[in-house]
Amino acid sequence: MTTPSQTVGPYLGIGLPWPDGPDVVPEGTPGRIRIHGRVLDGAGQPVPDALVETWQADPEGRFDSGFRGFGRCPTDDAGEWEIFTLKPGALGDGQAPHIDVSVFARGLLNRCVTRIYFADADNAGDPVLESVPAERRATLLAEPGPDGYRFDVRLQGEGETVFFKL
Amino acid sequence: MTFRDDSASHPPLDYPAYKSTALRHPKEPLVLLPQRLTELTGPVLGDGRLGPLDHDLTRQHEGEPIGQRIIVHGHVREDDGRPVPDTLVEIWQANAGGRYRHRWDNWPSPVDPNFSGVGRCLTDKDGYFRFVTIKPGIYPWGNHPNAWRPAHIHFSLFGRAFTQRLVTQMYFPDDPLFFQDPMWNSVHDRDPKAAQRMVCAFDYGATEEQWALAFRWDIVLRGEDATPMET
Numbered sequence: 322m323t324t325p326s327q328t329v330g331p332y333l334g335i336g337l338p339w340p341d342g343p344d345v346v347p348e349g350t351p352g353r354i355r356i357h358g359r360v361l362d363g364a365g366q367p368v369p370d371a372l373v374e375t376w377q378a379d380p381e382g383r384f385d386s387g388f389r390g391f392g393r394c395p396t397d398d399a400g401e402w403e404i405f406t407l408k409p410g411a412l413g414d415g416q417a418p419h420i421d422v423s424v425f426a427r428g429l430l431n432r433c434v435t436r437i438y439f440a441d442a443d444n445a446g447d448p449v450l451e452s453v454p455a456e457r458r459a460t461l462l463a464e465p466g467p468d469g470y471r472f473d474v475r476l477q478g479e480g481e482t483v484f485f486k487l
Numbered sequence: 488m489t490f491r492d493d494s495a496s497h498p499p500l501d502y503p504a505y506k507s508t509a510l511r512h513p514k515e516p517l518v519l520l521p522q523r524l525t526e527l528t529g530p531v532l533g534d535g536r537l538g539p540l541d542h543d544l545t546r547q548h549e550g551e552p553i554g555q556r557i558i559v560h561g562h563v564r565e566d567d568g569r570p571v572p573d574t575l576v577e578i579w580q581a582n583a584g585g586r587y588r589h590r591w592d593n594w595p596s597p598v599d600p601n602f603s604g605v606g607r608c609l610t611d612k613d614g615y616f617r618f619v620t621i622k623p624g625i626y627p628w629g630n631h632p633n634a635w636r637p638a639h640i641h642f643s644l645f646g647r648a649f650t651q652r653l654v655t656q657m658y659f660p661d662d663p664l665f666f667q668d669p670m671w672n673s674v675h676d677r678d679p680k681a682a683q684r685m686v687c688a689f690d691y692g693a694t695e696e697q698w699a700l701a702f703r704w705d706i707v708l709r710g711e712d713a714t715p716m717e718t
Contacts, residue, residue, distance in 0.1 A: 327656040336579025363510035384528040391530035428507030430498040485520035
């Protein structure tokens with residue numbers, strides 16, 4: 322029987338952030354992209370005590386190449402987070418390029434799991450997206466913009482992000 | 488290979504007694520994510536991420552922190568007993584007076600200049616971890632009238648796959664404040680035995696004479712589904 326989950330609480334900021342947490346790849350890496358967004362609560366207010374973690378394949382769709390693949394960023398007072406990474410490749414199993422995401426926060430007794438897809442990629446036929454009600458799929462799409470790809474996490478309420486049971 | 492469903496072990500996201508859940512728990516049903524390669528792999532973290540004293544929270548400053556010196560040790564295993572070697576374990580906690588070294592924590596108990604309250608280590612080949620720290624104090628919070636958090640240490644674990652990621656809290660035996668703590672009760676309401684899995688055991692055998700008391704806590708991550716039997 323597994324050990325139960327508990328919330329990270331409000332003081333995760335002393336323990337979990339790393340100086341290079343958002344840098345899945347270092348500055349200057351060719352092809353480096355920024356993915357950023359806000360974590361918002363059911364009232365549309367920013368969540369300033371959340372942590373976003375990401376896990377993904379390398380650009381060739383591999384997990385065994387030594388690519389760190391992992392990003393971690395606490396939200397700031399405006400609920401903003403960011404990571405710097407390379408676009409994941411397709412895995413070759415019919416899934417479109419994606420990044421798995423864990424969201425931790427005060428008030429979350431367990432993590433919330435979601436996925437980032439890319440709005441400017443060909444996501445046709447992705448089995449996970451197809452399992453999500455069509456009207457909610459857009460919550461999983463990171464939109465390209467001048468400051469990088471934007472991916473907001475809405476924990477509750479209108480436009481609630483799709484969260485997964487693993 | 489996939490990992491066995493363990494959702495019965497965990498607290499619900501919607502738990503009104505813990506007020507901060509009200510606006511933060513998703514209301515839409517969760518969508519089942521079948522475990523594929525992304526979920527069955529995980530980051531390899533450690534090398535270069537650890538300093539030599541990261542596991543000893545009593546030796547990270549010039550002086551020693553105030554408080555009861557304790558050893559917290561145990562094994563990280565999967566629920567079939569298989570050890571989880573070389574996995575990063577991260578902890579953070581309040582000081583002996585129940586104060587976190589965080590800009591938002593301003594309850595009137597002193598910050599200890601010799602205590603950051605943050606530790607990291609890697610499990611060894613047998614899944615064993617060991618920290619030296621001081622016993623965290625109890626502190627009040629605003630969730631309900633006269634609310635106090637039982638003494639606890641926050642733990643973060645990765646395991647070997649995204650699916651196994653776990654953040655939890657370790658409690659101490661027989662804490663008199665469990666009954667009024669919504670985080671404890673979020674597990675205890677549904678399964679008192681599951682709540683006990685968050686409690687360490689006093690470990691007299693591992694105390695260091697004239698130096699430190701010891702507590703043992705074994706952490707269990709999701710294990711693999713049993714191989715289907717051939718019929």
